[in-house]
Amino acid sequence: MPYQTIIPLDRALDQPLYQQVATGLAAEIRRGIIAVGTRLPGSRVLAERLGLNRQTIIAAYDELVAQGWLESRPRQGLFVAPRLPQQVPAAPVALPAYPVHPAFAFEPVPTVATQVLPALPVLVFNDGFPDVRLAPLDVLTRAYRAIARRPSSRQYLRYGSPQGSAHLREALAADLRDTRGLAITAENILITRGSQQSIFLTAHVLLRPGDAVIVGETNYFAATATFQHHGGRLLAVPVDAHGLDVDAVERLCQQQPVRLLYVTPHHHHPTTVTLRADRRLKLLRLAAEYGFAILEDDYDFDFHYTGSPILPLASADTAGSVIYVGSLGKTLMPALRVGYLVAPSALVQAVTNVRRLIDRQGDQVLEEALAELYQSGEMSRHLRRAQRVYEGRRDRLCTLLREQLPTALHFEQPSGGMAVWARFASEINLNALSQKCLRNGLYLNDGSLYEWQKPNQNATRLGFASLNDTELHEAVAILAHSLQSLW
Ligand SMILES: Cc1ncc(COP(=O)(O)O)c(C=O)c1O
Structure with missing residues (x-):
């Protein structure tokens, strides 16, 4: 050759x-x-x-x-070689543009209202998210690495149970018994990818098109969208300073069959009010009497600043009416996609079967690592610390708002959670304010996220947990400055 x-x-x-x-x-x-x-x-x-x-x-x-x-x-x-490799085209070929629309028809799915936070380096009053700077990442990643390397942990690298890690379910059952008075075992728990997945799975198992779902007239927007997606017929009841109007719930039950009621009793989303004790008991009684399910979204139970927290509805539920959902995304950091659903075990099985269809299982190594954090006490150490920090930030924000914006906005100091529900004076155009703030380096939602059945509230959530003292000072200063020419 x-x-x-x-x-x-x-x-x-x-x-x-x-x-x-x-x-x-x-x-x-x-x-x-x-x-x-x-x-x-x-x-x-x-x-x-x-x-x-x-x-x-x-x-x-x-x-x-x-x-x-x-x-x-x-x-x-x-x-x-007897079999030659795939031949690469000698000259680069111009690829045809990928189509925007498919060649077949499909039902459009509406975009869910989502708080899209700006990528710009601005301060952010978010919906009430934890400060990711406090998350015990070192401890978590150390536990994750140790488990992933342990030869005895190889099973966690394979397919496992769609119900989630038995260790984490046992640790959670013990924690939920101690902190929330839930008389449960690991069989009552499904580990999910967060509260949103728990809400979706519940809606999927319970709702058929046309089923009546009771929610507050202000309601967590993603839950509203989830029920609508499943064909739920939403019935809104008023929300006052003590939470859902349960007399209105009773009247609706007298008029028609109700399938599901969604509630965030600890701190109503978005207004942060706590459901009063007598209303809680009445809700449980109505659920048992009229046969509807209560979906209790206790998204920020972990953060309460006045004495002992009010126990969830689920802790007093002897009839089996309540499906209780919680999230480690709020406890640790939103990007950590681990949450849980607690319910009578027969329902947990049904919900697990649906989860198997849309998501084979969770991240087993992560779930094992989280179980270790519970067992070693790291989780409660983190919570105690975060709670102290967030309480200080709540106090700081409320003081700053009272001092610097005494008449422009009204709010009740929340007893817990991670946001203040701020109602602006009617002369203030919240949309114009939100845009002006952004130009000045501060994001705040213009209130449209929270308006579903109650337009023109002129109110928004000011999440304080993820801003430290300096940032809170700066954020309120920008808010005050931006307001100057607007009213
Ligand atoms: C009331 C409420 N429920 C559920 C969720 C969703 O939580 P997760 O991140 O666990 O899906 C949120 C998140 O902001 C929330 O505010």
Whole structure:
């Protein structure tokens, strides 16, 4: 084979010589000039013929073996491989643009209202999210790494139970018994990817198109959207300073069958009010009497600042009416997609069966690591610390708002949670204020997230938990400054 004539070499090119040799040989193999099964000359021989260094030929051969053009047979040498690799087009081909619309019809799915936070380096009054700077990431990642490496933990790298880690469910059952008075075992728990998945799964199992779902006239927007997605017929009841109007709930039950009631009793979303004790008991009584399910979203139970927290409805539920959902996304950090659903075990099984269909299982190693955080006491240490910090931030924000904006906005200091529900004076255009704040370096929602059945509230949530003292000072200063020309 006249290799010296069939392999073009050009020392003036930027391409290294070994690559030119490899490209030249591959081109001749592709053309069939060097046939499949041909034995290539030894590196010393080819180097001499091409007038190149032997290392250059060795590098070219290595490249061709790596790409699959050549194969090495022990003690025989290098041969053109019997099955050649996929051929890469010689010249780049312009790809056709990917279509925007599919060729088939489908029902559009509305966009869920979502707090899209700006990527700009601005301060943010969010919906009430934890400060990710406080998350015990070191402890969590150490536990994760240790579990992933332990030979005895290989099972967690395989498929496991769609109900979630037994260790985490046991740790959670003990924690929920101690902190929330829930008389449950691991069989009453499904580990999910967060409260949102728990809400979706509940809606999926319980709702059929046209089923009546009671919610507050102000309500957590993603829950509203989830019930609508499942064909729920939403019935809104008033929310006052003591939470849902349960007399209105009773009147609705007298008029028609009700399937589900959604409630955030600890701190109503978005107004942060707590459902009064007598209303809680009445809700449980109505649920048992009229046979509807209560979906209790206790998204921020962990953060309460006045004495002992009010126990969930689920803790007093002896009839089996309540489905209780919680999230470690609020306890630790939103990006950690682990939450839980607590219910009578027969319902947990049904919900687990649906979860299996849309999400095979959770991240088992992460769930095991979280179980260790509960068992070692790290979780309660973190909570105690975060609670202290957030309480200080709540106090700071409320003081700053009272001092700097005494008449522009009204609020009740929340007894817990991570946000203040701020109602602005009616002369203030909240949308214009929100835009002006953003220009001045502060994001706050213009209130549209919270307006579903109650437009023109002129109110928004000011999440304080993720802003430290300096940031809170700065944020309120920007808010005050932005308000100046607006009313
Ligand atoms: C009331 C309420 N429920 C549920 C969720 C969703 O939580 P997760 O991140 O666990 O899905 C949120 C998140 O902000 C919330 O505010």
